[in-house]
Amino acid sequence: MPRNGLLIHYEWCTGCHACEVACKQEHNFSGGMCGVRVDEVVTVGPDKVHVDFIPLVTRFCDLCAERVKGGETTACVKHCQAMCLTYGPVTDLAKTMEKTPRSLIFAPR
Amino acid sequence: MAKKEDKVVLSTLWSAGCGSHGGCGCEIYVKDGRVTRVEGNRNHPFNLGRLCPKGLAIPQYMYHPDRVTHPLKRVGKRGEGKWQQITWDEAYDTIEKKFKDIRDKHGAESVIFCQGTGRDIGGPITFLMYAYGSPNWVQVGLAGHSCYTPRLGAMFATQGAYCVLDASQFLEKRYGSPEWTPPKYIIIWGQNPAAGCHDGFYGHWIIDCMKRGSRLIVIDPRATWFTSRAEVHLQNRPGTDGAIAMGMLNVIINEGIYDKEFVSKWCYGFDELKKRVQEYPPEKVAQITGVPQELIIKAARLFARNKPSAIQWGEPVDAMPQGTVVAQAINHLWAITGNIDNPGGNVIARNSHGVTTYPFTSAELTNLYGAELVKKLNEKRIGANDYSMVKNFRGWVQPDILLEQMETGKPYPVRAAWIQTSNIIGGQAADARRHYNAMKKLDFVVCVDLFQNPTTMALADIFLPAVSICEKESFRSWWQPLGVTVKAVDAVGECKSDWDINLEMAKRLATNPIKYQNTRELIDDRLKDGNTNFEKLKAKGCWEFPPEGHPTRPYYRYEKGLLRGDGKPGFDTPTGKVELYSKRYEEWGLDPLPYYEEPKESPVSSPELFKKYPLILTTGRRSPVFFHSEHRMIPWLRELDPDPIVEINDKTAAELDVSNGEWVYIENQRGRVKFKARVTPTARPGVVTAPHGWWLPETDGREPNLFSTWDHNINNLTSMGNQGKSGFGGTNYRSSLCRITKIKD
The missing domain is CATH 3.40.228.10 (Dimethylsulfoxide Reductase, domain 2)
Known part of the structure; x- marks a missing residue:
C-alpha cells in the first residue's frame, strides 16, 4: 500500500474554511475537534501587506479512511472551494509539487 | 457514493440552511429519514462539487435543539419570552381574522410584508402580499434599500x-x-x-x-x-x-x-x-x-x-x-x-428561461400579477410617491420612508407586519433601536422563521416555524441555470415551507380565488415559461440551461435583437x-450623468464631529462562515469565528493603547457596542471595520437582553434617513465616524 497524503497548494487557499467544516461533518466531530485547521498569515512587505492562508493537518486527520474505501476522495479535497487540495500517494504528490509553488505535502500517518 | 446511508437526493441549495444567495448543486445523504450529510454535486455547473462551510453545516443547522418546530403564540408581554404551542389551524385562523379585520377597517396597505435578504422568500412573500392586496413589500431597515x-x-x-x-x-x-x-x-x-x-x-x-x-x-x-x-x-x-x-x-x-x-x-x-x-x-x-x-x-x-x-x-x-x-x-x-x-x-x-421566482423587475411583477393590480397598489406603496425611481423600478417600499411612517402614522398608520425570514432588529435594520421602538407599537406581528432571534423575541405575536432547504420543494431562476429544490426528508417537527405557508394564507386572504391547489402546481405553472416542469428538471439532476438561441443565453444579444421587446x-x-x-x-428627476458626493459624516464633510469621533467606521465586513445574522448558534461554524471582531490598524491601535484581543467599545453619537479588537496591518490607518448581524443566541433571549443584540449589533451605530436622491443608496453602513476605547473592568 502506498503512503497517502495531501498536497496543499496554499498559494490558492482563500481561508474560506470549507475544508474544516467538511471534515467536521464527515467525522461528526464536536467540541472544536477537527482534522484540519486554516491559519491566516499576515506579512508586511516593502510595498504591500500580504494575506495568506495555510491549511494545517492535525493529529485527528485519518485521510477519511472510511470514506476513501469506496473510491471517493477526502471530504476536504472534494469541498475545497479554491480547489487547492489534492489527495493521493505522496510520491505522486511530490511530482505534482514540482509545478506548484508555495505548497506543502502532509502525510498524516 | 452512499456508504451507510439509505439514499442520496440531488437538489439545489438556496436559502435557509446554508442561508445564502447561491444555487449550489448538492447531494443530500439520508438515513432513517434524517439528513446525515450534505455534500456538493460534481455534476452541477454552479459549484462543480464544492460547497461552502454554511452548506456543509446544514445537518447541524437542521437538527439544532433550539430550532422552533411548532407554531407558537405569545402569551406574555412582547419580549417576555412566554410562548404557548398552538396548532397550525389556530395559527392560521388567528392571522386570517386579524388580517381581515385590519383590511376591513384600515385597508390592506396597513400590513407590511417584510423579508430579509434576496432568497427564495421573494417569491412566496410577494405572492401572499398581492393576494391580500397590500403593496408594501419591504426589507425593513435596509437603509436606502442598499443591497443590489x-x-x-x-x-x-x-x-x-x-x-x-x-x-x-x-x-x-x-x-x-x-x-x-x-x-x-x-x-x-x-x-x-x-x-x-x-x-x-x-x-x-x-x-x-x-x-x-x-x-x-x-x-x-x-x-x-x-x-x-x-x-x-x-x-x-x-x-x-x-x-x-x-x-x-x-x-x-x-x-x-x-x-x-x-x-x-x-x-x-x-x-x-x-x-x-x-x-x-x-x-x-x-x-x-x-x-x-x-x-x-x-x-x-x-x-x-x-x-x-x-x-x-x-x-x-x-x-x-x-x-x-x-x-x-x-x-x-x-x-x-x-x-x-x-x-x-x-x-x-x-x-434562466425567462422564469420568475423572485421578481427582479417591474415587468416581472406585472407579468405575474397584472398591470392593473400593480398600478393600483403603487398608489399606496410607501415611498413610491416620494421617489420616481422607487415607483418605476421594481415593487419595493422605500425603507427610510417606512420608518418615518411607522413613527408618525402619516400618510396612513402601519398596523401589522408579516415578517418572513428576516432579523430586522438584530441584523438588517440601520438604527436598530429606532426600529425596535417603531415596530413595538404595531398591533399585530407574525414572524415566520426557523430560530428565535432578537426580532422574533421582541415583536412576534405568532411564530410560524419554517423548514430548511432540505425539507421543501422550491425552484430557482436567479440567474442560471434553472433549478429545482427537491425535498429530501420530511419536515422537522411541524415545520412547513414558506411556499406552503404563504399559499395557505393566500387562499384564506385572497380577494380573487387562488388557482393553485398546492405548491407543486404553482411551481409547475411558473416553470411553464421555461417549457419544463418540476419532475422533468428533477429527472435531469435538478438543473437545466436555456436552449441554444434563447434570449437568456449569452453573448452579443444587442447585435442580434434579443434584448428589446x-x-x-x-x-x-x-x-x-x-x-x-x-x-x-x-x-425621474435625477442628474442624467454621474458625479461624486462626499459621505455625510466624514473628516471632510463633518470636521467638528471628526474631532470627537476621529476614526472612520465601515460596517458589514463579511465572514465566510456566517450569512448575515444567521448561524451564530451552529457550533461547527461559530468555532471558526467565535466573537464580534473589530479590525484596527496596528499603528492606530498603538495610538489608542489597544492591544490585539482586547475588548473595546465602538462608539459614536448614536450608541456604543462591544467588540473584540483585532490589531492588524491589513486595516487602513484610521479606519475600523466591523461585521454586522452579531447577537449571542447562547445568552438570554428575553428583554432587555434580546440575545445581547444591544451590546454587539453594529447597526446600533448606523442611521436611517440618508438615502440618495433617487430613494436608493446612500446610508452610512460603509462610512461613518466613531471612536474606540478600551473596556476597563
Whole structure:
C-alpha cells in the first residue's frame, strides 16, 4: 500500500474554511475537534501587506479512511472551494509539487 | 457514493440552511429519514462539487435543539419570552381574522410584508402580499434599500439589462466552453468574494478565473487575500468609490483608450459624459480618496487596454452616498470599454428561461400579477410617491420612508407586519433601536422563521416555524441555470415551507380565488415559461440551461435583437443604446450623468464631529462562515469565528493603547457596542471595520437582553434617513465616524 497524503497548494487557499467544516461533518466531530485547521498569515512587505492562508493537518486527520474505501476522495479535497487540495500517494504528490509553488505535502500517518 | 446511508437526493441549495444567495448543486445523504450529510454535486455547473462551510453545516443547522418546530403564540408581554404551542389551524385562523379585520377597517396597505435578504422568500412573500392586496413589500431597515437594488436600478436605467462578471456561469461546459475566455483583468470593487456567493455569484469563480490567467485590480479599504495578489490595489478612504470611478472614466476618455467603435455604435451621450468627467482629474480624485494618482491612472489603463476585462462589484457600491450614481459610473466603465455581453466581460444576466421566482423587475411583477393590480397598489406603496425611481423600478417600499411612517402614522398608520425570514432588529435594520421602538407599537406581528432571534423575541405575536432547504420543494431562476429544490426528508417537527405557508394564507386572504391547489402546481405553472416542469428538471439532476438561441443565453444579444421587446438590435432603453447620459434618470428627476458626493459624516464633510469621533467606521465586513445574522448558534461554524471582531490598524491601535484581543467599545453619537479588537496591518490607518448581524443566541433571549443584540449589533451605530436622491443608496453602513476605547473592568 502506498503512503497517502495531501498536497496543499496554499498559494490558492482563500481561508474560506470549507475544508474544516467538511471534515467536521464527515467525522461528526464536536467540541472544536477537527482534522484540519486554516491559519491566516499576515506579512508586511516593502510595498504591500500580504494575506495568506495555510491549511494545517492535525493529529485527528485519518485521510477519511472510511470514506476513501469506496473510491471517493477526502471530504476536504472534494469541498475545497479554491480547489487547492489534492489527495493521493505522496510520491505522486511530490511530482505534482514540482509545478506548484508555495505548497506543502502532509502525510498524516 | 452512499456508504451507510439509505439514499442520496440531488437538489439545489438556496436559502435557509446554508442561508445564502447561491444555487449550489448538492447531494443530500439520508438515513432513517434524517439528513446525515450534505455534500456538493460534481455534476452541477454552479459549484462543480464544492460547497461552502454554511452548506456543509446544514445537518447541524437542521437538527439544532433550539430550532422552533411548532407554531407558537405569545402569551406574555412582547419580549417576555412566554410562548404557548398552538396548532397550525389556530395559527392560521388567528392571522386570517386579524388580517381581515385590519383590511376591513384600515385597508390592506396597513400590513407590511417584510423579508430579509434576496432568497427564495421573494417569491412566496410577494405572492401572499398581492393576494391580500397590500403593496408594501419591504426589507425593513435596509437603509436606502442598499443591497443590489441600487445597482440593478442603475443598470436598468443605463443599459436596460443587468450585467455580471462572466465566469462562464451561463454555459453548460463552464471553463471548457469554447466560446468563453477568461477576463484579462478583473476589477473587484468593494467585495470579498471568498466569503460567499454575493448577489448569486459564486465567489470562488474569481479564483477559477485567476487560475486561468485573470489578473486583479482591487478597490478596497482593507488589505485582503485578493489585494495581496492584485496588480493594483486602490486602498481608498471608505465612501469615496464614486470619485474613483469618475477618475478612471476621466483617464480612459481623455487618453482615448475607450472602445471607439462600441461607443459610437451603441452608446448615447458620450460627449456629455466626457464633459462631466473633466471635473474629476486624477490629482483631484487622489486628494479625495487618498489613493495615489498614478495608481488610479494605472488601474484605468490596464482595464481599458486589455479586453475582455470585467468588474465584480459588491454591496458597498449601493451603500455609497448616491449609490445609484456610483453604480451608474461603474456601469459606464464597462460600457465605454465595450465589455458588455462579450465573453470574459460583463455579460448580461437574465433569469434562466425567462422564469420568475423572485421578481427582479417591474415587468416581472406585472407579468405575474397584472398591470392593473400593480398600478393600483403603487398608489399606496410607501415611498413610491416620494421617489420616481422607487415607483418605476421594481415593487419595493422605500425603507427610510417606512420608518418615518411607522413613527408618525402619516400618510396612513402601519398596523401589522408579516415578517418572513428576516432579523430586522438584530441584523438588517440601520438604527436598530429606532426600529425596535417603531415596530413595538404595531398591533399585530407574525414572524415566520426557523430560530428565535432578537426580532422574533421582541415583536412576534405568532411564530410560524419554517423548514430548511432540505425539507421543501422550491425552484430557482436567479440567474442560471434553472433549478429545482427537491425535498429530501420530511419536515422537522411541524415545520412547513414558506411556499406552503404563504399559499395557505393566500387562499384564506385572497380577494380573487387562488388557482393553485398546492405548491407543486404553482411551481409547475411558473416553470411553464421555461417549457419544463418540476419532475422533468428533477429527472435531469435538478438543473437545466436555456436552449441554444434563447434570449437568456449569452453573448452579443444587442447585435442580434434579443434584448428589446420590438426585436430590433440595441438595448432596451429609451434611445436603444447604452445611455451614458440617462434618459430614465432625467425622467425621474435625477442628474442624467454621474458625479461624486462626499459621505455625510466624514473628516471632510463633518470636521467638528471628526474631532470627537476621529476614526472612520465601515460596517458589514463579511465572514465566510456566517450569512448575515444567521448561524451564530451552529457550533461547527461559530468555532471558526467565535466573537464580534473589530479590525484596527496596528499603528492606530498603538495610538489608542489597544492591544490585539482586547475588548473595546465602538462608539459614536448614536450608541456604543462591544467588540473584540483585532490589531492588524491589513486595516487602513484610521479606519475600523466591523461585521454586522452579531447577537449571542447562547445568552438570554428575553428583554432587555434580546440575545445581547444591544451590546454587539453594529447597526446600533448606523442611521436611517440618508438615502440618495433617487430613494436608493446612500446610508452610512460603509462610512461613518466613531471612536474606540478600551473596556476597563
